[in-house]
Amino acid sequence: MIYTYALVAIAACVAIERFHNRRAKTAIVLLLAAFLAIAPRFYGNDAVFSVLADAAVYVMLALGLNIVVGFAGLLDLGYAAFFAIGAYTYGMLASPQFGLHLPFWVLLFLAAALAALFGALLGAPTLRLHGDYLAIVTLGFGEIVPQIFQNLTKYTGGPNGIAALDVPTFFGHSFGASVMPYYYIALVGIAAALWISRNLRESRLGRAWMAIREDELAARHAGIDVLRSKLAAFAIGASFSGIGGVLFAAKLALVSPDLFGFQVSVLIVSMLVLGGMGNIVGVVVGSLLLTIVNSALLPQINSLVDATFHTTIDLSNLHFLIYGAILVGIMLFRPEGLLPNRERRAELHHAGEAAGDA
Amino acid sequence: MSALLEVRALDVRYGGIVALRGIDLRVDEGEIVALLGANGAGKTTTLRAISGLLPIRSGEVVFDGSNLRKRSPDAIARLGIGHVPEGRRIFTRMTVRENLELGGFAIASQREAATRIDDALAIFPRLRERIEQRAGTLSGGEQQMLAIGRALIARPRLLLLDEPSLGLAPLVVKQIFEVLRDIHARGTTIVLVEQNARAALALADRGYVLRNGEIARDDTAAALAEDPAVVAAYLGGE
Numbered sequence: 001m002i003y004t005y006a007l008v009a010i011a012a013c014v015a016i017e018r019f020h021n022r023r024a025k026t027a028i029v030l031l032l033a034a035f036l037a038i039a040p041r042f043y044g045n046d047a048v049f050s051v052l053a054d055a056a057v058y059v060m061l062a063l064g065l066n067i068v069v070g071f072a073g074l075l076d077l078g079y080a081a082f083f084a085i086g087a088y089t090y091g092m093l094a095s096p097q098f099g100l101h102l103p104f105w106v107l108l109f110l111a112a113a114l115a116a117l118f119g120a121l122l123g124a125p126t127l128r129l130h131g132d133y134l135a136i137v138t139l140g141f142g143e144i145v146p147q148i149f150q151n152l153t154k155y156t157g158g159p160n161g162i163a164a165l166d167v168p169t170f171f172g173h174s175f176g177a178s179v180m181p182y183y184y185i186a187l188v189g190i191a192a193a194l195w196i197s198r199n200l201r202e203s204r205l206g207r208a209w210m211a212i213r214e215d216e217l218a219a220r221h222a223g224i225d226v227l228r229s230k231l232a233a234f235a236i237g238a239s240f241s242g243i244g245g246v247l248f249a250a251k252l253a254l255v256s257p258d259l260f261g262f263q264v265s266v267l268i269v270s271m272l273v274l275g276g277m278g279n280i281v282g283v284v285v286g287s288l289l290l291t292i293v294n295s296a297l298l299p300q301i302n303s304l305v306d307a308t309f310h311t312t313i314d315l316s317n318l319h320f321l322i323y324g325a326i327l328v329g330i331m332l333f334r335p336e337g338l339l340p341n342r343e344r345r346a347e348l349h350h351a352g353e354a355a356g357d358a
Numbered sequence: 359m360s361a362l363l364e365v366r367a368l369d370v371r372y373g374g375i376v377a378l379r380g381i382d383l384r385v386d387e388g389e390i391v392a393l394l395g396a397n398g399a400g401k402t403t404t405l406r407a408i409s410g411l412l413p414i415r416s417g418e419v420v421f422d423g424s425n426l427r428k429r430s431p432d433a434i435a436r437l438g439i440g441h442v443p444e445g446r447r448i449f450t451r452m453t454v455r456e457n458l459e460l461g462g463f464a465i466a467s468q469r470e471a472a473t474r475i476d477d478a479l480a481i482f483p484r485l486r487e488r489i490e491q492r493a494g495t496l497s498g499g500e501q502q503m504l505a506i507g508r509a510l511i512a513r514p515r516l517l518l519l520d521e522p523s524l525g526l527a528p529l530v531v532k533q534i535f536e537v538l539r540d541i542h543a544r545g546t547t548i549v550l551v552e553q554n555a556r557a558a559l560a561l562a563d564r565g566y567v568l569r570n571g572e573i574a575r576d577d578t579a580a581a582l583a584e585d586p587a588v589v590a591a592y593l594g595g596e
Binding site for chain 2: 208
């Protein structure tokens with residue numbers, strides 16, 4: 001069942017990539033949106049929609065990181081830190097922890113703002129670094145943030161985190177135990193993230209990012225304020241994961257430091273690499289594929305193996321092995337990702353198509 | 359004539375290594391000034407310091423009355439200094455049009471930017487033929503034209519050119535220099551760094567000779583071209 005939804009979404013994405021007619025693209029987007037909105041009434045169960053809601057959160061995270069890595073070309077290996085900041089915003093301000101019970105909807109925006117603020121705070125001193133050096137610093141930041149949440153026991157509940165988070169309400173109606181509201185909110189979130197990403201890419205800022213990614217020095221010569229553009233990328237990218245964090249925390253009704261470790265950052269980078277960095281549709285496909293592998297395929301194979309051989313293997317320990325295999329495979333066979341953007345395709349295959357689509 | 363650019367006692371260092379020591383330069387409005395010198399003499403460093411791409415250790419760079427010392431490269435570009443960097447540095451994976459559009463990044467009005475791109479294409483008709491082509495697929499000469507065209511979009515009052523003839527066939531070099539003459543005739547002041555000293559001195563009004571990060575000589579272009587020492591060192595003994 002979960003595969004039906006995932007396959008429909010992925011097929012639609014591929015179709016959008018293949019068609020060049022604007023109207024056809026719009027039609028596919030609308031059809032897909034209608035399908036994802038209506039189909040759950042007839043088909044599926046809570047378990048399926050729980051996975052889909054998680055998948056949607058990951059799509060949002062991947063779209064956010066895509067702004068930083070794909071658009072501006074800044075390798076951020078600690079993106080999960082902003083996800084954690086978003087989640088803990090909800091955890092601390094909508095739970096018995098401090099007796100604060102701010103509304104979910106307010107916190108969605110507050111978390112986005114806070115994540116953006118921390119994105120800028122991290123960016124300001126570090127964005128003068130390039131390439132590998134920036135990656136190392138962000139990696140460090142990604143490690144430090146969960147550590148801080150783990151050690152500020154008084155405020156964050158330490159290693160146990162914060163439990164019994166508020167169940168959100170919508171005009172007085174509690175979400176209850178249903179996962180459907182999260183699914184729909186995440187869908188709206190994705191739609192917004194897609195719209196913002198697309199507009200940003202075509203904007204002045206988007207062109208500045210593209211220039212910086214291509215050649216920072218040349219971008220400077222063109223009169224582009226490189227530092228400010230990079231800061232904007234960090235802040236906007238982080239804000240997406242702030243919202244994702246609130247959704248994630250509210251759905252799970254729990255936050256704890258181990259949910260936001262390095263593996264999450266790596267997972268999201270893997271989604272970008274798999275799907276095709278810089279290309280919005282590619283990123284959606286990459287994140288859907290990896291989430292489905294993680295949340296559906298792997299557990300199923302796991303139980304199949306256990307049932308057949310009467311073992312108790314835990315395949316979830318093999319996540320890193322699987323990401324690694326995917327990354328190596330992609331680098332070998334399709335280094336530009338499944339659905340690449342045109343610059344990257346040009347870079348990696350420039351010999352053949354030289355004057356191609358002139 | 360008034361000084362458009364004045365460099366006073368400029369010192370630049372890379373780490374502990376002195377790259378420029380006490381450079382004094384003056385470029386008047388409407389001039390073409392050539393910077394000559396061997397590899398490593400500090401020609402590129404001088405241009406990069408003027409553009410704000412290298413930190414100035416001491417000394418002053420004054421452009422049209424504004425001190426550039428603490429300004430960022432993008433602010434300096436907006437003040438009216440265009441820089442065509444060594445090795446062209448065009449965006450090879452973008453189209454010719456996108457490259458030119460980025461040259462007009464600081465221009466708020468879309469229509470104004472389009473007009474200026476048209477003007478640049480009038481100077482370089484070859485680029486118009488290749489407008490939707492990826493810049494990396496252009497020939498070396500076309501890439502240099504694109505680099506110059508991109509810098510012109512911002513309508514700089516002062517154009518800094520770093521080795522525009524590098525790696526180009528003699529015929530193409532001739533074309534590029536003709537274009538520079540044309541750009542100058544339209545009212546742009548030019549500072550030209552060149553290995554090809556003969557061509558540079560033929561175009562320039564005045565020249566400076568750099569040696570080991572210091573100004574070794576400055577004179578009119580004609581006088582430099584006649585000077586036996588300069589001829590021996592940079593023009594190939596005659």
